[in-house]
Amino acid sequence: MNLKKIDVNINGKDYCLEVEENLRLIDLLRDKLHLTGTKEGCGEGECGACTVIMDGEIVNSCLVLAFQADKCRIITIEGIEDEIIKNSFIEEGAVQCGFCTPGMVLAAKSLLDKNLNPNEEEIREAISGNLCRCTGYNKIVSAIKKAASIKRGGDSE
Amino acid sequence: MKKRGKGIACIFYGTGYGNGFPDVSRAYARLLKDGKVEISVGATEVGQGAKTVMVQIAAETLGLSDKDIVLINEDTSKTPDAGTAAASRQTYNTGNAVKIACENLREKILDEAVKLLGVNTKVGLHIKDGLIHVKSYPSRNVSLKEIAENNKELKAEGIFTAQTTQMDENGQGAPYWPYTFASCAVEVEVDTETGEVKILRAKHVLDVGRAVNPTLVEGQIDGGFAMGVGYALMEDIGLKEGRMTNGSFEKSIIPTSLDIPEIEKVLIEYP
Numbered sequence A: 001m002n003l004k005k006i007d008v009n010i011n012g013k014d015y016c017l018e019v020e021e022n023l024r025l026i027d028l029l030r031d032k033l034h035l036t037g038t039k040e041g042c043g044e045g046e047c048g049a050c051t052v053i054m055d056g057e058i059v060n061s062c063l064v065l066a067f068q069a070d071k072c073r074i075i076t077i078e079g080i081e082d083e084i085i086k087n088s089f090i091e092e093g094a095v096q097c098g099f100c101t102p103g104m105v106l107a108a109k110s111l112l113d114k115n116l117n118p119n120e121e122e123i124r125e126a127i128s129g130n131l132c133r134c135t136g137y138n139k140i141v142s143a144i145k146k147a148a149s150i151k152r153g154g155d156s157e
Numbered sequence B: 001m002k003k004r005g006k007g008i009a010c011i012f013y014g015t016g017y018g019n020g021f022p023d024v025s026r027a028y029a030r031l032l033k034d035g036k037v038e039i040s041v042g043a044t045e046v047g048q049g050a051k052t053v054m055v056q057i058a059a060e061t062l063g064l065s066d067k068d069i070v071l072i073n074e075d076t077s078k079t080p081d082a083g084t085a086a087a088s089r090q091t092y093n094t095g096n097a098v099k100i101a102c103e104n105l106r107e108k109i110l111d112e113a114v115k116l117l118g119v120n121t122k123v124g125l126h127i128k129d130g131l132i133h134v135k136s137y138p139s140r141n142v143s144l145k146e147i148a149e150n151n152k153e154l155k156a157e158g159i160f161t162a163q164t165t166q167m168d169e170n171g172q173g174a175p176y177w178p179y180t181f182a183s184c185a186v187e188v189e190v191d192t193e194t195g196e197v198k199i200l201r202a203k204h205v206l207d208v209g210r211a212v213n214p215t216l217v218e219g220q221i222d223g224g225f226a227m228g229v230g231y232a233l234m235e236d237i238g239l240k241e242g243r244m245t246n247g248s249f250e251k252s253i254i255p256t257s258l259d260i261p262e263i264e265k266v267l268i269e270y271p
């Protein structure tokens, strides 16, 4: 297998790595770097459990090859320092089994980084690529509303 | 054309194994040297909130704050059998075992307090915020920490067996003891050409007995509602010669955030 050299910044840390051509980004994160917060649900781009932020946009890391991350900035759940989003998820009861949670938090972050005043529809749209089998989504939506409102300067709703 | 319609459904649901099946939960409680109370509970946390609820029940039973409860959970070398996290039974069944264990521990703690407080009976003793008071004379008190320091080890067990009855040979009877009654109403819009159904509004009312943690109960309603929507409108397992024909999320569709409306939730707490 051919190896490719990549320079990638993951959660603020620079890595210079040699990766197999067919290595997926999710395997680089989980198996090589032991950043196991990123979950694999379907492995085919349908569930969003493997969501990471790549240069500001959310991607399914099961559909990205590791070498495609060359010269990119990646944020995984381990690199999220945003206490407001995390606390809102906890306070609203937006986490049940937790398998979708890393992806949901990253999708929420990517939305709120661009839009601090999203309406209900925009929030639902933003997480529509992330499947959750437990919560029925409503408490995740309220957690994101709450985080947005706190970020805008209010206390909560 | 788009048409609108409303639907309502009511159910009752039995909690626990039912049908005469042994349904036993156990828990331990132990006073620690620093005055905190450790509970050992085998109830598995699968996201329903077992860890939160068991700590709440212990704290309330003992008059402590949740910070004073140390939870040992899901460790088969330390926790007694609490049965499965299934049949919606952990909060009710193992929760009762935790309550009994803590009540038993409370009695042992009060027996020791009697000696230290110079009273002749534990009647009239009250635990609040880690202190045991004489109710009518609150300045006479002793802390759980002092009790712990004065004793080798205070611990207790709680066992709760849910009462269940076997059904008769025709499958008739009342196989469960606690039942949950629920009703759900929705308003939908149907596209008569494509058959697509959009849920516009939903309301869910549940008679839950006592909601130990209303936020968690609501989370279960939201999640259950979304699964129900999936079963009714999209989910289907295709089988051909014993093999699944739609074994991927691309073909086996489950609801996304766009398929679920906000749900008005009402909890009826009628013990």
Ligand code: FES
Pocket (backbone or CB within 6 Å): A039, A040, A041, A042, A043, A044, A045, A046, A047, A048, A049, A050, A051, A060, A061, A062, A063
């Ligand atoms: S694991 Fe990548 S989308 Fe499901």
Ligand code: FES
Pocket (backbone or CB within 6 Å): A094, A095, A096, A097, A098, A099, A100, A101, A131, A132, A133, A134, A135, B047
């Ligand atoms: S919390 Fe279980 S899948 Fe979302």
